[in-house]
Amino acid sequence: MFSFHSIQQYHKELINSTTTCVAAVDFFLARIETSKHLNAYTEVYAAAAKERALALDAAFTNTGQLSGPLHGVVIALKDVICYKDHTVTAASKILKGFTATYNATAVERLLKAGAIIIGNCNCDEFAMGSSNENSCYGKTLNALDNDRVPGGSSGGSAVAVQAGLCMASLGSDTGGSVRQPADFCGIIGFKPTYGRISRYGLIAYGSSFDQIGIFGTQIKDIALILEVIAGQDDYDATVATEPVPAYSTLTASNKPLKIGFFEEALNHPGLDPVIHKGITAYFTDLKAMGHTVEPVNFGLLDYIVPAYYVLTTAEASSNLSRYDGVKYGYRDNTPGVELTDFYKNTRSAGFGREVKKRILLGTFVLSAGYFDAYFTQAQKVRNLLFEKTKLIFKDFDILILPTVPSTAFKFGEKTDDPIAMYLADIYTVYANLTGIPAISLPLFRHDNGMPYGLQAMANHFSELSLLQLSQQLLKQ
Numbered sequence: 001m002f003s004f005h006s007i008q009q010y011h012k013e014l015i016n017s018t019t020t021c022v023a024a025v026d027f028f029l030a031r032i033e034t035s036k037h038l039n040a041y042t043e044v045y046a047a048a049a050k051e052r053a054l055a056l057d058a059a060f061t062n063t064g065q066l067s068g069p070l071h072g073v074v075i076a077l078k079d080v081i082c083y084k085d086h087t088v089t090a091a092s093k094i095l096k097g098f099t100a101t102y103n104a105t106a107v108e109r110l111l112k113a114g115a116i117i118i119g120n121c122n123c124d125e126f127a128m129g130s131s132n133e134n135s136c137y138g139k140t141l142n143a144l145d146n147d148r149v150p151g152g153s154s155g156g157s158a159v160a161v162q163a164g165l166c167m168a169s170l171g172s173d174t175g176g177s178v179r180q181p182a183d184f185c186g187i188i189g190f191k192p193t194y195g196r197i198s199r200y201g202l203i204a205y206g207s208s209f210d211q212i213g214i215f216g217t218q219i220k221d222i223a224l225i226l227e228v229i230a231g232q233d234d235y236d237a238t239v240a241t242e243p244v245p246a247y248s249t250l251t252a253s254n255k256p257l258k259i260g261f262f263e264e265a266l267n268h269p270g271l272d273p274v275i276h277k278g279i280t281a282y283f284t285d286l287k288a289m290g291h292t293v294e295p296v297n298f299g300l301l302d303y304i305v306p307a308y309y310v311l312t313t314a315e316a317s318s319n320l321s322r323y324d325g326v327k328y329g330y331r332d333n334t335p336g337v338e339l340t341d342f343y344k345n346t347r348s349a350g351f352g353r354e355v356k357k358r359i360l361l362g363t364f365v366l367s368a369g370y371f372d373a374y375f376t377q378a379q380k381v382r383n384l385l386f387e388k389t390k391l392i393f394k395d396f397d398i399l400i401l402p403t404v405p406s407t408a409f410k411f412g413e414k415t416d417d418p419i420a421m422y423l424a425d426i427y428t429v430y431a432n433l434t435g436i437p438a439i440s441l442p443l444f445r446h447d448n449g450m451p452y453g454l455q456a457m458a459n460h461f462s463e464l465s466l467l468q469l470s471q472q473l474l475k476q
């Protein structure tokens with residue numbers, strides 16, 4: 001019987017011929033079948049995955065060698081990442097039935113490294129949301145408690161890993177959409193530095209924030225996938241030229257680190273007291289490992305959620321203007337209407353409520369009369385955050401925070417209260433506003449039985465120290 005622990009272990013078994021890629025794919029397909037109620041996948045590529053597994057097994061039999069660092073690794077993609085000749089819809093009616101005409105760079109590199117893409121995962125429409133309740137495919141359920149949300153927006157990708165429906169998955173993180181669902185599902189969620197992974201082929205939400213992220217259960221697996229997909233790309237000028245370290249072979253380290261925390265984040269009235277207690281008590285463990293843990297004077301916490309929502313909605317209103325019914329996807333077919341009515345009808349029916357709200361808000365903050373009051377102010381906050389971050393990482397190696405102020409909430413609990421929903425992002429958006437890498441580690445369990453994570457952040461391109469600390473804390 002196949003079982004999955006880590007890519008390393010799986011590869012050992014492939015080399016010893018105690019398992020095959022076909023056995024792995026069959027195993028995950030069977031689990032996906034019995035977990036359909038979770039609604040983690042929007043599409044499963046059963047036949048193609050099986051065919052690729054057979055080809056990989058044959059190649060191994062012929063050469064005696066694995067074809068690449070991700071040979072036979074079964075990976076799921078969020079429905080915002082293009083996989084050539086496969087449907088990609090951003091969980092939106094406006095893109096229903098749209099087929100990707102090219103591979104995202106991340107997908108191209110996964111395939112080249114030997115990975116098997118098993119399916120497409122559910123998410124919030126255009127990656128806007130924190131609960132996966134804004135999807136045209138319906139909600140994804142948290143596998144630990146089906147009455148609770150899996151988090152969002154990459155809820156399907158998180159549940160695919162949580163429920164053992166793939167080995168690892170890709171999501172996108174614009175304001176926390178990988179780390180927050182990872183926290184709610186009790187797995188690892190990692191967002192690299194902005195510019196570490198190409199955004200080519202990632203459907204845009206807020207282009208100066210968006211970054212592909214990785215879900216998994218093992219730091220080494222995440223490090224290996226990062227190593228494969230990171231690095232310069234001719235198709236995305238925002239990707240850094242910074243060399244890609246051999247992350248996967250360097251994760252073991254017990255180096256003492258200077259760790260900082262934002263006191264105002266831990267004392268925030270919205271933070272669940274159990275989470276507060278769990279995280280502060282953990283400082284003792286960190287110190288026992290030889291790290292120092294000290295408060296950092298931040299002072300900007302109250303500004304980050306408003307700045308994030310002003311800037312991302314502004315970018316979204318521009319990015320989503322391309323969905324007009326002319327070029328792709330859904331179009332209104334009412335005969336004899338004026339062009340502007342055609343756009344209006346198409347976009348009114350094609351977009352969901354949350355997306356429409358954000359397009360309106362984004363258009364408003366960019367409008368002539370309000371630009372300076374909102375957009376410029378928010379850009380100023382972003383600048384202050386950059387400056388502050390530079391200072392912080394002069395003195396500290398790592399910052400720690402809770403990932404989310406609460407554990408996974410119940411369906412419907414926050415749908416009528418957008419402010420409460422947006423505040424769920426209070427600890428995650430800082431990393432996107434400044435572009436620094438961040439990770440959520442499944443270290444804790446709440447009295448209510450649900451997991452919650454510790455979030456760690458590091459300076460730009462210091463993914464390695466983040467992965468090293470993570471491996472130490474997770475004792476992997």
Ligand code: GLN
Nearest residue numbers: 127128129174175176177
């Ligand atoms: N919850 C945040 C939002 O709705 C984050 C989304 C994301 O990271 N894609 O904007």
